[in-house]
Amino acid sequence: MNFPFYIARRYLFAKKSQTAVNVLSVVAVVGVAVGTMALVIVLSVFNGFEKLILSLFNAFNPDMEVRLVEGKTFNINDFPVDEIRSLPGVLYLGEIYEETALITYRDQQHIITLRGVDENYTHITGLDTMLREGSFELYTGDSRNLILGQGVALMLNAGIHDYLNPFNIYVPRRGRTIGILPAQAFNASSNYAAGIFAVQPEFDMEYVIAPISLLRFLTQHEDRVTSVMISAEPGANLRQLQREIARVAGDDFVVRNRFQQEEFLYKVMRTEKWAIFFILSFIMVIAAFNITGSLTMLVLEKRKDIRILWSMGCTMKRIKRIFLFEGLMIGIGGAVAGIVLGAAIAWIQVQYGIIGIQAEGTFIIDAYPVAINLYDFVLVFFTVSLIGFAASIPPVQKIKSFLHNNE
Numbered sequence: 001m002n003f004p005f006y007i008a009r010r011y012l013f014a015k016k017s018q019t020a021v022n023v024l025s026v027v028a029v030v031g032v033a034v035g036t037m038a039l040v041i042v043l044s045v046f047n048g049f050e051k052l053i054l055s056l057f058n059a060f061n062p063d064m065e066v067r068l069v070e071g072k073t074f075n076i077n078d079f080p081v082d083e084i085r086s087l088p089g090v091l092y093l094g095e096i097y098e099e100t101a102l103i104t105y106r107d108q109q110h111i112i113t114l115r116g117v118d119e120n121y122t123h124i125t126g127l128d129t130m131l132r133e134g135s136f137e138l139y140t141g142d143s144r145n146l147i148l149g150q151g152v153a154l155m156l157n158a159g160i161h162d163y164l165n166p167f168n169i170y171v172p173r174r175g176r177t178i179g180i181l182p183a184q185a186f187n188a189s190s191n192y193a194a195g196i197f198a199v200q201p202e203f204d205m206e207y208v209i210a211p212i213s214l215l216r217f218l219t220q221h222e223d224r225v226t227s228v229m230i231s232a233e234p235g236a237n238l239r240q241l242q243r244e245i246a247r248v249a250g251d252d253f254v255v256r257n258r259f260q261q262e263e264f265l266y267k268v269m270r271t272e273k274w275a276i277f278f279i280l281s282f283i284m285v286i287a288a289f290n291i292t293g294s295l296t297m298l299v300l301e302k303r304k305d306i307r308i309l310w311s312m313g314c315t316m317k318r319i320k321r322i323f324l325f326e327g328l329m330i331g332i333g334g335a336v337a338g339i340v341l342g343a344a345i346a347w348i349q350v351q352y353g354i355i356g357i358q359a360e361g362t363f364i365i366d367a368y369p370v371a372i373n374l375y376d377f378v379l380v381f382f383t384v385s386l387i388g389f390a391a392s393i394p395p396v397q398k399i400k401s402f403l404h405n406n407e
Helices: 003-013 019-058 081-085 150-156 212-219 238-249 263-287 289-301 303-311 316-352 374-397 399-405
Strands: 064-068 090-105 108-117 131-134 143-149 167-172 186-197 207-211 227-232 253-257
Touching (some): 003 316, 019 263, 019 316, 019 374, 090 212, 143 150, 150 186, 207 212, 227 238, 263 289, 263 374, 316 374, 316 399, 374 399
Antiparallel strands (some): 090 227, 167 186
């Protein structure tokens, strides 16, 4: 067995002559454990919120989206639809046509983004699983239906299946200027709502889903689309599929995956998570001063043992290594205990949702979401161990001076 490690282990578990040294050792381990537990819990909660938010966005966004590099709309007949459909890994392909519109209901009005979709939309996204009222029915017989965002419905004070009061949608006619009769500058349509969805406020306040045929009728542009949405087969290599789609689509188009469609949101969430991690790590540095104090007291208590080892021919390097191992064991012991406690609390929250969200308003969840990530545990363990090792260096470097000052 390694000699310095053997002595360090004996010092860690042996009873000290000074009670204060025992107390400081326990305080050091507890301090590291509590800090580590806090790191694990906070990172797990951030993972939970990230997973929840992304699942909501994923219900609205597809695996891949193809848009023009420059320009807004393009003719779907000029797009290699069949070639992309035949690519390995492509499951569904759908056409999207978006246009800004004015929607009115009774005496209320609101500016919206009207998104026209085809029959593959529910296979590509999960929006039909996010309905709060009604059903995702784009057609009732020959009538075209609307699926309202919850925020749009609230702004209009509207509900579904109100057949006495239809929704009126107005889209500017291209190439027309407003004259004596402003109504002549708009194409209009009257439709009813079949459902209301709720994803998150940014989408709910802006979007209304409609059949793509309605958009083409209002804009008087046949076969036009603003984007093509693609869903991938389960287990497909998304990076490779993205490159293949980009190759087939050509240089005039850009292919964006889920991350790139909401790139700013992803970056904000990651930045917040790592900011909290570094703040808590700094608190861990402060807690690690207990290790410095504990080792300093232990060195003072073991001066006699150090002299004996020195006189027996033990090098100062090996003596210092004894106390470095001591500090490292305190750090690792606290890190392991904190990780176990943090993982246990996170697991309990996942299973039972004990800690609820105490705030006013309606939320889609009742308790704080938690997601356990093994990578976070490894990162926390090495971070805390490194901090414990660094906290052990100052008292170890002064061992020789302690001996000389007390001869």
